[in-house]
Amino acid sequence: MLDIAGLHRPGLMPVSFALPSGACIAVRGPSGAGKTLLLRAIADLDPCEGNVSLDGVNRVSIPAPSWRRQVSYVPAVSGWWADTVGDHFQNWSAAAPLLAHFKIPEDAAAWPVARCSTGELARLALARALATQPKVLLLDEPTGALDDETTAAVEAVLLDRIAQGAAALWVTHDTAQAARVASRFLLVEGGAVHEAAQL
Amino acid sequence: MNSYITLTPWDLALASIFVLVNAGLSLALELHIHRQMLIAALRMVVQLSLMGLVLTALFSVMSPLWTMVAALGMVLFAGREIAARQERSFTGLWSYGLGTVSMMTGSLLVTIFGLTAALRPDPWYDPKYAIPLLGMILGNGMTGIALGIQGLTAGAMQRRGAVEAQLMLGATRREAMGPVIRQALRSALMPIINSMSVTGIVALPGMMTGQILGGVSPVEAVRYQILIMFLIAGGTGIGAVTAVMAGAYRLTDQRHRLRLDRLRPAKS
Known part of the structure; x- marks a missing residue:
């Protein structure tokens, strides 16, 4: 589904791999190794060279906003532009079932963003991205700020999306989680990306 | 119409004391803006004087x-x-x-x-x-x-x-x-x-x-x-x-x- 050929930019050596529909690749590497650069380059958030295509269509022929709705990057630290949680969702009631899986109550729409915990913000940011039904998920430590119980809930929702045909690139430092969610592994070290048998 | 009072350079020099007072205050209160204050005042005097000459010239050539x-x-x-x-x-x-x-x-x-x-x-x-x-x-x-x-x-x-x-x-x-x-x-x-x-x-x-x-x-x-x-x-x-x-x-x-x-x- 997602094909990457010779993608590179300063700090990231050329990388090529394919991410088929229904697959999840776990990504691991030390801080500053280039994991975020890789995900941002795929989401087309930074100038970069190389070819990236989705279902055979090169992204240069797809307007960037449309590309990012299909190839959704969820960073480790989420950004918020309005005062209340609900203002960040195009359709809060449509997102409610998903939020319920994430253990976020329906009245959270009125919560001030400034009052939310890191874990709540992480789940809300993930729900906000999943609401647009992206084909590819670029997840930067989606459960990094969560306890075991909510981690399990979030994993279940994400694995369900993958089972339905989405594809995911999932950055995690937790090798047990990598083994649970992914069948393939990428190691990022010093700006170079290698496929690994295990993490 | 032409009853305005002409200013002499001495009048201006007298008024410039206030800029010097400001600079002195900056030194006393450690604001570190006395240099900027004096340079800005000096710039103003030079620039306006030049503008006066330029305008006089422009008015005459039209x-x-x-x-x-x-x-x-x-x-x-x-x-x-x-x-x-x-x-x-x-x-x-x-x-x-x-x-x-x-x-x-x-x-x-x-x-x-x-x-x-x-x-x-x-x-x-x-x-x-x-x-x-x-x-x-x-x-x-x-x-x-x-x-x-x-x-x-x-x-x-x-x-x-x-x-x-x-x-x-x-x-x-x-x-x-x-x-x-x-x-x-x-x-x-x-x-x-x-x-x-x-x-x-x-x-x-x-x-x-x-x-x-x-x-x-x-x-x-x-x-x-x-x-x-x-x-x-x-x-x-x-x-x-x-x-x-x-x-x-x-x-x-x-x-x-x-x-x-x-x-x-x-x-x-």
């Missing part, structure tokens, strides 16, 4: 070409001043070009409008009207444009996470930069709003005061001042919108990315 050259020189200096006031400037030609081109657009449009539609001197380029009018519009417009660009670059830096979060969810650069652009324009236009609201109560503008001192009737002087305030508001508005919109365009690209790499690091 040439449209030389009036234009003087106007262009003033606009270029205003552009340099806008660039110098930025904490983070754009890279390359945009650094100086953005403020200068915006300033030129706003100030020349309203100055030419003021000369041809309202004041109608004969000839329309009469430097006695054109140069002071442009000077007042530039002086105020420069502050607005500098604040607008500053608001845009500081806003984009501070709200980087919020802007990129919207881009990641498929917003266009226009949507994502909207709040930053609006905030920058508000801060650009606030000084002229404030200045219009207090003019006549708290502040008696320099030009009006000057005309009254020169013997013009207060009612006539007030009409001139109202015209000038409208022109200043127009020039600042056009210039600030041009600068902030063009700046926002430069801070993003065709692929709807936020391009903070097109800003230089902040001055220390």
Whole structure:
């Protein structure tokens, strides 16, 4: 589904791999190794060279906003532009079932963003991205700020999306989680990306 | 009419004591602005004296070409001043070009409008009207444009996470930069709003005061001042919108990315 050929930019050596529909690749590497650069380059958030295509269509022929709705990057630290949680969702009631899986109550729409915990913000940011039904998920430590119980809930929702045909690139430092969610592994070290048998 | 009091250099030297007092206070209170204070005062004296000579020369030649050259020189200096006031400037030609081109657009449009539609001197380029009018519009417009660009670059830096979060969810650069652009324009236009609201109560503008001192009737002087305030508001508005919109365009690209790499690091 997602094909990457010779993608590179300063700090990231050329990388090529394919991410088929229904697959999840776990990504691991030390801080500053280039994991975020890789995900941002795929989401087309930074100038970069190389070819990236989705279902055979090169992204240069797809307007960037449309590309990012299909190839959704969820960073480790989420950004918020309005005062209340609900203002960040195009359709809060449509997102409610998903939020319920994430253990976020329906009245959270009125919560001030400034009052939310890191874990709540992480789940809300993930729900906000999943609401647009992206084909590819670029997840930067989606459960990094969560306890075991909510981690399990979030994993279940994400694995369900993958089972339905989405594809995911999932950055995690937790090798047990990598083994649970992914069948393939990428190691990022010093700006170079290698496929690994295990993490 | 010509009953105004002539000032001697001695009168000015006496008044300059206040600048020296300010510099002394800066030394005593460790504000570290005495150098800037003295240099600015010195610059003002030299620049105004030169302007006096330039205007005398322009009035005697009455040439449209030389009036234009003087106007262009003033606009270029205003552009340099806008660039110098930025904490983070754009890279390359945009650094100086953005403020200068915006300033030129706003100030020349309203100055030419003021000369041809309202004041109608004969000839329309009469430097006695054109140069002071442009000077007042530039002086105020420069502050607005500098604040607008500053608001845009500081806003984009501070709200980087919020802007990129919207881009990641498929917003266009226009949507994502909207709040930053609006905030920058508000801060650009606030000084002229404030200045219009207090003019006549708290502040008696320099030009009006000057005309009254020169013997013009207060009612006539007030009409001139109202015209000038409208022109200043127009020039600042056009210039600030041009600068902030063009700046926002430069801070993003065709692929709807936020391009903070097109800003230089902040001055220390």
